[in-house]
Amino acid sequence: xxxxxxxxxxxxxxxxxxxxxxxxxxxxxxxxxxxxxxxxxxxxxxxxxxxxxxxxxxxxxxxxxxxxxxxxxxxxxxxxxxxxxxxxxxxxxxxxxxxxxxxxxxxxx
Amino acid sequence: xxxxxxxxxxxxxxxxxxxxxxxxxxxxxxxxxxxxxxxxxxxxxxxxxxxxxxxxxxxxxxxxxxxxxxxxxxxxxxxxxxxxxxxxxxxxxxxxxxxxxxxxxxxxxxxxxxxxxxxxxxxxxxxxxxxxxxxxxxxxxxxxxxxxxxxxxxxxxxxxxxxxxxxxxxxxxxxxxxxxxxxxxxxxxxxxx
Numbered sequence: 001x002x003x004x005x006x007x008x009x010x011x012x013x014x015x016x017x018x019x020x021x022x023x024x025x026x027x028x029x030x031x032x033x034x035x036x037x038x039x040x041x042x043x044x045x046x047x048x049x050x051x052x053x054x055x056x057x058x059x060x061x062x063x064x065x066x067x068x069x070x071x072x073x074x075x076x077x078x079x080x081x082x083x084x085x086x087x088x089x090x091x092x093x094x095x096x097x098x099x100x101x102x103x104x105x106x107x108x109x
Numbered sequence: 110x111x112x113x114x115x116x117x118x119x120x121x122x123x124x125x126x127x128x129x130x131x132x133x134x135x136x137x138x139x140x141x142x143x144x145x146x147x148x149x150x151x152x153x154x155x156x157x158x159x160x161x162x163x164x165x166x167x168x169x170x171x172x173x174x175x176x177x178x179x180x181x182x183x184x185x186x187x188x189x190x191x192x193x194x195x196x197x198x199x200x201x202x203x204x205x206x207x208x209x210x211x212x213x214x215x216x217x218x219x220x221x222x223x224x225x226x227x228x229x230x231x232x233x234x235x236x237x238x239x240x241x242x243x244x245x246x247x248x249x250x251x252x253x254x255x256x257x258x259x260x261x262x263x264x265x266x267x268x269x270x271x272x273x274x275x276x277x278x279x280x281x282x283x284x285x286x287x288x289x290x291x292x293x294x295x296x297x298x299x300x301x302x
Contacts, residue, residue, distance in 0.1 A: 002302070010302070011294050018240045018290060021259060024143055026135045026153055034131060034157055035124070038164055042122070 116176060119167045131160055134177065137260060138184045144256035145188035147241040155191060159184045174270060181271045185253055192245075239301040243293045251286035258283045 002010075118126035138159055143152035162183055170179055244252060250272070257268045269279045 007295075007298055011291065011298065014236060014240055014294060015287070015291055017236070018244065019259060019287070021140075021144070023261070024136070024139055024149060024152070026139050026156065030135060030153065030157070031128070031131055034160055035127075037157065037161055038122075038124075038127070041161070041165060 112176060113172075116167070116170065116172065119163075120170075122164075127164065130163075130176075134180060135160070138180065140260060141181065141184045141256060142188050142191075144259055145192055145252070147237070147244075151191070155187055156184075159187055162187070178267065178270045181257070185257070185271065188256075189249065189253070235301060239294070239297070242301075243290055243297065246293050247286055247289055251282055251289060254279055254282035255286040255290070258286075 115126060115129075119130065135156060139152055139156045142155040142159070143149065146152050146155065159180065163180055170176070174182070244255070247255065253272060254268060257263055257271060258265075265276055265279050265283070268283075269276045272279065274282070
């Protein structure tokens with residue numbers, strides 16, 4: 001059995017070992033492995049170039065937009081012109097033709 | 110080179126600057142990680158993690174502390190996280206791994222004729238285990254102060270910066286950590302030897 005003195009001497013030694021552990025060095029391939037990891041991080045962070053449209057898609061959308069513009073223009077042109085040409089006289093002429101006044105209708109009786 | 114200029118190069122992901130940084134700090138950081146983990150392979154893996162985090166987050170480094178203080182903080186924080194992870198693992202699984210690894214080491218030492226006496230080797234390992242288990246019983250701040258005080262060339266002022274505490278509290282923490290470690294060793298000595 002160890003004496004108290006032996007135990008204290010051993011603990012003194014263990015304390016010294018704990019306070020001053022052997023200095024360690026990294027393995028030879030440490031840097032190489034690390035820089036491979038850095039490359040992987042860089043590759044993940046590289047912005048991906050995303051093309052919104054291919055050329056044929058651009059043409060397709062341009063055609064759709066052009067057709068829309070033509071349609072809208074045609075509607076606007078037609079409605080503007082017909083509004084301006086339809087005068088009050090034309091309206092009364094039509095109404096007389098299709099809706100004869102009350103006197104005319106009663107005279108038929 | 111001025112530290113600001115060097116940091117700017119690191120922010121620009123300059124590989125030469127990173128190589129310089131890694132060469133200067135890889136061993137001190139490895140030793141800090143080892144102080145917590147007591148396993149060379151795990152400590153080296155963690156050192157890789159520390160440098161990877163530095164690489165990823167250097168653009169967020171605000172220069173409120175010096176570069177090395179910031180890196181050492183990452184090393185301490187990562188090591189403590191790893192220790193917590195280990196504690197949460199089933200202790201049985203951890204000890205099984207350790208026993209297997211020690212058995213393998215012993216087998217290797219028996220087959221190699223030029224290696225030291227296996228009994229002596231086992232005794233050395235037992236001493237290491239005793240030191241490590243005693244250190245594991247220290248409170249977290251005492252443990253950190255103790256591990257950092259083991260590092261050559263790290264002053265109490267620098268430890269205070271890393272731990273974001275006053276100089277006097279670091280002096281007290283290191284002193285108490287040594288006192289407590291000795292007490293823990295005395296209490297558990299007969300369970301190991």
